[in-house]
Amino acid sequence: MDAIVSKSISSINLSIYRYDPDSGKKPYMQDLSIDIPEGQDIMVLDLLNIAKEQDPSISFRRSCGEGVCGSDGMNINGKNGLGCITPLSEALKGNKIVLRPLPGLPVIKDLIVDMKQFVDQYKKIKPYLINDEEKPEKEIKQSVEEREKLDGLYECIMCGCCSTACPSFWWNPDKFLGPAALLQAHRFISDSRDTATEERLDQLEDAFSVFKCHGIMNCVSVCPKGLNPTKAINEIKKKLVKRAL
Amino acid sequence: MAMNGKGEELDASKLKVLEYDGIVVGGGGSGLMSSLQLAQSGFKTAVVSKVFPTRSHTVSAQGGITCAIQSADPDDDWRWHMYDTVKGSDFIGDQDSIEYMCQEGPKAVFELEHMGLPFSRTEEGKIYQRAFGGQSKDYGKGGQAERTCAAADRTGHALLHTLYQANLKAGTNFLSEWFAVDLVKNGDNQVVGVIAFEIETGEPYFLKSKATVLATGGAGRIYQTTSNAMINTGDGTGMVLRAGFPVQDMEMWQFHPTGIYGHGTLVTEGCRGEGGYLVNKDGERFMERYAPNYKDLASRDVVARSMMLEILEGRGCGPDADHVYLKLDHLGPEIVHKRLPGITELSKTFAHVDPVEHPIPVVPTCHYAMGGIPTNVHGQVLTQATDGTDNVVHGLYAAGEAACVSVHGGNRLGGNSLLDLIVFGRSAGLHIENALKEGITLSKASNDDIDQALVNLNRVNISSTGEDVANVKSELQKNMQLNFGVFRTGDLMEKGLVELENIREKTQNIHLTDKSSRFNTARVEALELLNLIEVAQATAVCANERKESRGAHARDDFQERDDDNWLKHSIYFADSKEVTKRDVNFRPKTVQAFQPIVRSY
Numbered sequence: 001m002d003a004i005v006s007k008s009i010s011s012i013n014l015s016i017y018r019y020d021p022d023s024g025k026k027p028y029m030q031d032l033s034i035d036i037p038e039g040q041d042i043m044v045l046d047l048l049n050i051a052k053e054q055d056p057s058i059s060f061r062r063s064c065g066e067g068v069c070g071s072d073g074m075n076i077n078g079k080n081g082l083g084c085i086t087p088l089s090e091a092l093k094g095n096k097i098v099l100r101p102l103p104g105l106p107v108i109k110d111l112i113v114d115m116k117q118f119v120d121q122y123k124k125i126k127p128y129l130i131n132d133e134e135k136p137e138k139e140i141k142q143s144v145e146e147r148e149k150l151d152g153l154y155e156c157i158m159c160g161c162c163s164t165a166c167p168s169f170w171w172n173p174d175k176f177l178g179p180a181a182l183l184q185a186h187r188f189i190s191d192s193r194d195t196a197t198e199e200r201l202d203q204l205e206d207a208f209s210v211f212k213c214h215g216i217m218n219c220v221s222v223c224p225k226g227l228n229p230t231k232a233i234n235e236i237k238k239k240l241v242k243r244a245l
Numbered sequence: 246m247a248m249n250g251k252g253e254e255l256d257a258s259k260l261k262v263l264e265y266d267g268i269v270v271g272g273g274g275s276g277l278m279s280s281l282q283l284a285q286s287g288f289k290t291a292v293v294s295k296v297f298p299t300r301s302h303t304v305s306a307q308g309g310i311t312c313a314i315q316s317a318d319p320d321d322d323w324r325w326h327m328y329d330t331v332k333g334s335d336f337i338g339d340q341d342s343i344e345y346m347c348q349e350g351p352k353a354v355f356e357l358e359h360m361g362l363p364f365s366r367t368e369e370g371k372i373y374q375r376a377f378g379g380q381s382k383d384y385g386k387g388g389q390a391e392r393t394c395a396a397a398d399r400t401g402h403a404l405l406h407t408l409y410q411a412n413l414k415a416g417t418n419f420l421s422e423w424f425a426v427d428l429v430k431n432g433d434n435q436v437v438g439v440i441a442f443e444i445e446t447g448e449p450y451f452l453k454s455k456a457t458v459l460a461t462g463g464a465g466r467i468y469q470t471t472s473n474a475m476i477n478t479g480d481g482t483g484m485v486l487r488a489g490f491p492v493q494d495m496e497m498w499q500f501h502p503t504g505i506y507g508h509g510t511l512v513t514e515g516c517r518g519e520g521g522y523l524v525n526k527d528g529e530r531f532m533e534r535y536a537p538n539y540k541d542l543a544s545r546d547v548v549a550r551s552m553m554l555e556i557l558e559g560r561g562c563g564p565d566a567d568h569v570y571l572k573l574d575h576l577g578p579e580i581v582h583k584r585l586p587g588i589t590e591l592s593k594t595f596a597h598v599d600p601v602e603h604p605i606p607v608v609p610t611c612h613y614a615m616g617g618i619p620t621n622v623h624g625q626v627l628t629q630a631t632d633g634t635d636n637v638v639h640g641l642y643a644a645g646e647a648a649c650v651s652v653h654g655g656n657r658l659g660g661n662s663l664l665d666l667i668v669f670g671r672s673a674g675l676h677i678e679n680a681l682k683e684g685i686t687l688s689k690a691s692n693d694d695i696d697q698a699l700v701n702l703n704r705v706n707i708s709s710t711g712e713d714v715a716n717v718k719s720e721l722q723k724n725m726q727l728n729f730g731v732f733r734t735g736d737l738m739e740k741g742l743v744e745l746e747n748i749r750e751k752t753q754n755i756h757l758t759d760k761s762s763r764f765n766t767a768r769v770e771a772l773e774l775l776n777l778i779e780v781a782q783a784t785a786v787c788a789n790e791r792k793e794s795r796g797a798h799a800r801d802d803f804q805e806r807d808d809d810n811w812l813k814h815s816i817y818f819a820d821s822k823e824v825t826k827r828d829v830n831f832r833p834k835t836v837q838a839f840q841p842i843v844r845s846y
Contacts, residue, residue, distance in 0.1 A: 022763045040507075041597075053715045056767040057759040061296070064474045066510045066591060068402060069300040085594050108445055109764040115297070128410040129361030138314070139358040141370035147363065154363045154396075154403060158299055191361065 010038045012088070014051055016058065017100040020109050027107070029098075030055075036088070044091055044099070045072055045083035060111040067224060070157035073164070074111050075100040080161040080222040102164040104173065118160050121177045125185040125203070130196035146192040153187035153232060155225050156180060162219035162229055168212045175208035179219035179229030182210060186232035189239070201240055210236050247447040247762035252707040257695035260440070260451045265291045265418075267677050268454040270425045270439060270481060272298030274306075274401070274663060275645025275670035276460030277408035277417075278353075279624075282674025284415035288681055291418040293425050293441055293452065295476060295769065298409050302462050302474040303666065306401025307513035307587060308377060309393035310667070311660030312350040316367060317374035317391040318382070323347040324836055326392060328384045330661060333544050334615075334654025335796035335806065336841040337494070337814060339830035342650045345622045346661075346668045348835070353667040354394055362407040364396050365584075375584075376518040377659040379544035379846070389542060391518075393660040398513050398587040404663060420452075424769050425480065427698040428457065428488045428641070431690045436488070436640035438690075440698045444769060447762030449702070451695060455685040456640060456677040459485065459618060459626075460670065463646040464780040465498075466773075468611035469726040472504055472511035481647040483776030485618050486783065486819035487701070490628045490638055493649040493814050493827065494616035495780070496788035496798050499657055500731050502548040504610025506568040508595045511612065512588050512605060514659040517541040519584050521573040523552065524604065525560040531569075536846040543846035546656040546797045549609040553731050556608075563606060570604035577601075609731055614780075615657050615797065616787070617649035619816070619827070624648065624673025629816050629827060640687050642673045651814065651829075655796020704753075705771045711756035714771045721748050721774075725781055729788050734801040738789040745778075745785050752778045779819060787815045790824040808841050 012034045019027035034051050036042055045062055052058045060083070061071040067085035074083055076091050077098050091097055105113040131140070163169045163178035177185070185204065188194050204210045210233060219229040248255070267283045269276045272294030283290040292298065313323040327347040331338055358364060358372060365373035372394050380390040396403035412419075425441040429451065438453040464479025465471035482492055502523070503512045517523075522541040525531050535551040536543035543551075552569050561567050573581055573588075578601045581589060585600070592600045619627045619635075624642040627635045644650075645666045652665055728741025752774055759767045793807035794800050813826040831838040 020761060020763055022761060052766075056714070056770075057761070059764050059766050061300075063296055063300040063476045064302065064305050066305065067594065068399075068587075069296075069302075069304050069474065071296065071300045087594075112764050119297075123413060126414075128414045129359075131359070135359050138355055139316075139364070139372050142366055143370050144366050144368060146370075147366045150363045154406075155399060157304075157402070158297075188361075191363075193361065 011035050011095070012047060012092070013096045014047065015096065015098045016051070016110070018110055019107050041087045041089045043084050044076055044086045044088065044097070047088060047097070048083060048099070059109045068157060070159035073102050073159035073161045075102055080165045082159060082161070082224045085224060102160055104164045104170040115160060117173045118163055118178070118180065121181040122158065122184060124177060125181050125188070126200070127184045127188065129188065129191060129194050131193055132195055140193045142192050149190040150187060152227055153183055153190060155227060156183050157225060159224065161222045161224060165218040165222045167216060167218070168214060172208060172212055176212035177209050179233065182213070182236060183227065183229045183232045186236055189236065201243060204236060205240055210240065248442065248449060248706055252709070252760065254703050254707060255449055255699050257451070257692035260449050260695070262451045262453060264453040265289050266454070266681055267456045267458065268293060268438060268452055269458040269460055271301070271460035271462060271645070271647070272296070272419070272421070273301035273460060273462050273645060274303035274404055274408060274666035276458065277405070277412055278667050278670025279458045279460060279644060279674040280417045281408060281412050281415055282671055283678060284412060284417040286678045288678065291420050291452065292412070293420045293423045293439070295422065295424045295444065297421045298419065299405055301405060302477055303401045303405045305474060305511070306404070306663055307398045307511065308515035308518065309375060309395035309400045309660050310354055310663040311377060311380070311393045311658065312354045312664050313347065313392060314351045314354055314372060314374070314394060316371040316394070321382070321390065321392060323350065325382055325384055325390065327836070328839055329379055329381055330652060330658055331839045332385065332844060333379045333656055333658040335656055335844055336654065336812060337651070337795065337829050338654030339651040340833045340838050341830045342622050342652045344833035344836065346652050346664060349668050350664050353671055357404065357407060357667065360407050360411045362396065363403050364394060375515055376542060378514050378517070378542045378548070379539070379658040389539070393515070393518065395515065398515055398585045400663065424772065425484070426702045426772060428484050429690050429695055429698045430488050431688050431694055433688050434638070435687045436638060437687050440702065445764055447765060455681060455687065456642060458624065458642040458644060458673055458677070459647050460643070460645050461647045463614045464777065465611045465614070467722065467725045467777050467781040467784065469722040470504065470509040471611040472501055472509055473611070478773035478776050479780035480773065480776045481643060482617060482783070483779040485626070486779045489818070489820060490626065491619065491816045491818045492617060492783050493619040493816055494651065494787070495783040495817055496791050496815060497615035497655050497796055498611055498784065499545055499613040499615060499797050500549045500609040501545060501612035502552055502609055503571050503607040505591065505595045506606035506608045509610040510591055510595050511610065512571065512591060512607065514545070516571060516573055516585060516588060519580055520576050521571055524570050524572055525555045526562045526566065527560060531555050531560070539846040544656055544658060547846055549731055550799055552609055568606045568608040571607045572604045573600040574602055574604060613657055613662060614646055615649070615653040615655065617647050618643040620648045620650045622650060622672060623676035624650070624669055625676065629825065633825070633827070642677065644669045644673045655798060701772065701775055705755065705757050705768065706760065708756045711754040712751040714755050714767070714774050717748060717751045717755060718774050718777065721777060721781055724748065725784070729785055732799050732801055733788055735789065738785065742785050742789060745782050749778050749782060782822070783817045783819070786822055787817050787824055791815055812841060
């Protein structure tokens with residue numbers, strides 16, 4: 001394989017956040033020295049899998065291993081990302097890597113956070129198509145241009161990297177919807193087949209849901225799918241302001 | 246009482262009980278389609294999923310849903326799709342099921358579009374369809390068809406998220422991050438629910454239900470190199486085999502031609518549908534030699550074998566000559582970025598190659614189980630009586646990759662898996678809905694019946710010494726890769742079978758070192774291994790028994806298809822580890838059956 005030979009490191013110093021509330025112990029950072037195959041640029045998730053062979057009690061979520069399922073959002077050397085598509089060559093500082101759970105959400109165990117707050121905000125925006133008209137026998141027509149408006153919105157994988165990197169979400173996780181949910185809100189507002197645009201905007205009109213976004217843009221810089229929630233949020237803000245005038 | 250480090254044994258009296266009209270195990274496409282049907286009809290429905298539903302493997306499907314919706318071609322005909330599917334299956338697909346799938350498909354696809362699935366569009370605003378392998382017009386006589394409905398190259402993601410959203414709207418209960426361990430069977434051999442535990446707390450439950458749907462997906466993790474997610478461990482298959490019910494055609498594993506070399510991650514057949522093609526080290530478009538008509542869009546088994554032959558005969562690429570290249574660079578950035586954006590990302594991440602500039606190194610990767618839990622078109626699980634007749638297992642359904650309603654037979658066509666999910670997920674839901682309306686009466690499970698379903702969990706929980714889970718799993722995967730791969734031969738399989746017996750011994754003696762309650766992923770992995778061994782052994786025994794080459798099952802020692810003896814399904818029970826045969830259905834309701842012909846592309 002034409003794999004990139006990053007550095008000739010064969011041993012990595014992994015520092016990983018450990019916490020099991022049932023153990024009675026406080027959270028701590030566990031330091032492990034992990035041998036990795038030389039000459040291959042493995043991913044952070046591969047490193048974790050090797051670490052788990054050393055210590056099977058290390059806990060993290062994972063599923064697809066290719067950046068589509070959104071299971072393994074974590075904080076890698078201070079930046080949120082997906083373990084399975086972050087290569088060590090990008091993540092390492094020297095030969096050290098620090099892994100912590102996504103910030104701002106309650107920790108269940110080790111790298112596993114409680115996503116309830118995140119999913120609750122998602123549910124609030126009514127994340128499904130609302131169309132009360134009688135359905136045609138075949139598809140509801142949508143032009144290529146109308147469909148293009150969904151690009152950059154529908155691809156969200158709900159990993160939580162964006163919302164948990166957002167200071168506004170840290171402050172008001174119950175009232176500010178957060179970048180992920182707002183991206184979804186805009187996905188449905190933008191869908192030519194959805195007939196509930198006004199209702200959706202009504203629901204977002206308060207001082208918190210959307211307007212607590214201050215354009216810090218952490219969401220944009222961490223999104224592993226290269227999406228731009230800030231842009232979507234601004235679009236929603238524009239629609240709300242325009243409507244108010 | 247959560248499971249804990251004290252190694253206490255569980256019994257029926259220590260379980261919490263939750264009761265539902267319908268339980269669906271698995272939160273992928275087929276599971277969410279079944280649950281949606283039930284929840285929309287007002288029945289108390291729960292989806293039990295070991296991951297949050299949108300983490301299920303359906304999310305990885307790229308290319309699309311093959312279905313004759315007459316968008317790209319107004320004259321397209323579901324019968325042509327049926328012909329292609331029967332031929333693709335190498336004639337052991339059940340024709341009543343294939344007929345049902347191809348005929349009902351358009352209804353299901355349009356339903357999904359109405360739910361909001363963001364399909365790509367044509368200039369007329371209709372659903373975009375692309376060419377995929379093994380697709381023809383006019384029963385193979387009218388050239389390549391374009392029949393695969395796509396949302397860019399993220400169709401599975403779009404489908405799964407749409408279904409999750411529709412289920413939220415319908416009020417489905419999600420038991421997310423719950424692990425289903427085993428089926429609970431009453432004295433009448435009926436299934437009355439499952440034993441499961443909430444992973445976060447380690448709390449074990451008896452989930453009682455009038456109908457249980459196994460929608461647990463594939464089991465590609467029996468192989469070392471696979472496109473499958475890490476969660477694809479054949480949990481439903483394991484449960485069914487331990488409950489004494491059979492599985493069907495387990496030797497039939499699809500190796501997808503274009504796995505990214507060194508990683509196994511898939512790049513869609515849609516790449517070739519959009520005009521990409523494979524080349525060997527000489528830059529030769531070798532598929533022209535193997536499949537003069539369909540070339541790179543011959544069916545997957547044919548393309549995967551051709552690639553392996555190129556490699557075995559020394560025409561592979563790279564320093565070890567062990568892969569070939571998928572060329573997309575001639576398509577231009579517009580097509581690649583518009584139609585294959587996800588592929589571009591994957592290729593950059595895992596092959597360090599931008600497909601607009603350079604070809605992608607690829608090699609066949611284990612992708613899909615054509616075999617699984619036998620069902621009829623209503624998703625009802627079937628078992629085989631000693632005289633060979635089919636009997637319905639009351640209370641138990643299966644759908645999607647876990648099931649074998651047998652629409653794929655010996656080889657699945659691209660885009661037919663998503664169609665299978667939605668059509669049969671829906672049909673299982675519909676059947677349960679009607680049965681619930683008419684009233685389902687199953688006799689109660691005794692405490693002994695429940696204890697029986699706790700045996701595996703208890704063994705893992707009280708283990709104090711024994712084998713390391715990761716080591717045993719790795720042995721199993723290596724053995725399957727080496728002895729039951731793309732090309733198979735009797736000697737190697739015999740060797741592999743002996744080895745598997747040893748591995749089974751080890752799995753019966755695994756040691757769970759970490760016995761904590763809270764989000765114990767080590768416990769989950771130990772239980773998954775017990776499912777993997779069931780799937781692996783079923784695969785191995787059936788592969789050795791089927792003494793012919795058909796579809797994805799290619800034997801060096803029996804190179805021809807043998808319709809006299811093997812135009813049959815294989816049926817395998819775990820107790821006897823023996824294989825019996827079952828007739829293939831040649832009785833579609835509205836068309837003439839397609840008779841076996843020589844399969845060429």
